[in-house]
Amino acid sequence: MKRVDIVTLESPNRAPLKIEGFLFGENSKGASVAIVGAMSGEHVNQLYVASQLVEYLRIKEEEGKIVGKILVIPAINTYALNMGERHWPLDKTDINMMFPGYEQGETTQRIAARLFEALQGYDYGMILEGRRDQGMCLPYVKIISSGYEDLESVKDLGLSFIHHRPHNPVETAMLQYNWQLWGTKAFSIVFGKSGAVDESTSRDVHNAIVRFLSKRKMLKSPVFEGYNSNIINPAAITVIKAARAGIFSPSVKCGTHVQKGDKLGKVMDALSGERLEKIISPCEGIVTCQYSHPLIFQNSIVFRIASVEMSGQKEPKVKKKK
Secondary structure: OEEEEEEEEOOOOOOOEEEEEEEEOOOOOOOEEEEEEEOOOOOHHHHHHHHHHHHHHHHHHHOOOEOOEEEEEEEOOHHHHHHOOOOOOOOOOOHHHOOOOOOOOOHHHHHHHHHHHHOOOOOEEEEEEOOOOOEEEEEEEEEEEOOOOOHHHHHHHOOOEEEEEEOOHHHHHOHHHHHHHOOOEEEEEEEEOOOOOOHHHHHHHHHHHHHHHHHOOOEOOOOOOOOOOEEEOHHHEEEEEOOOOEEEEEOOOOOOEEOOOOEEEEEEOOOOOOEEEEEEOOOOEEEEEEEOOOEEOOOOEEEEEEEOOOOOOOOOOOOOOO
């Protein structure tokens, strides 16, 4: 294992900001992957999974089982993690909106530029991504349609769902999109709840990453097969919003297979306890995401359901490399 200095920024009032990576199989001639952890101060679960992966790979390297080149960067926004902030504390900017970066720009642009330089040349790029809302979700792969994505390789993770959709304009400044344009087969694994560590979800994601490394010939380790991943598009996702504000009480968990008409939860008056809304499933499918805070606002997204009937619809067109 080699500890790599990715970015170092001097600070006038505290220790230098350091972003470090852990490199395994540096001289390997096999396939290569770079794994990026927490880019937000709320992505504690992503930091946890990445750090546990570093320890796992350290042991496997000592056993001589690393046969590819693997770079793990557990945390990018260490300043935000230390301060308990969501974004870069000094100007509240999101590092994942600064790619491919600008070396002469603002601090987050310079961090993005140096990080992006260090990530060049890898066959695969994996981003451990957290939700941007109050949701808790099943671990799934998010892969945007840039014309350079690779759906076949991400199936080796063995996760239940691969969400494949067209990119929107704001995502052209994000790491996944730019990484794909520069020739890396990049994708995100979305999981967990902001600001918390979920052991069960963490194990699922860890196992998925190990499975991917093994199947892509970067790690000599026997693995159990995962799911035969379902590729879904935005049309397959039914979004359910709360009609009233109050205390939210769910009746189902992520991963539950529900039928049309099943009770999903309720919203109660925060003062009187009166039931204000009974939340009913409008379709059959799998609950992939649910609101995870006890207090809910009107029109907040309370559940997302992947519909079996809609999942077979036409997927976004994928351009082929010339």
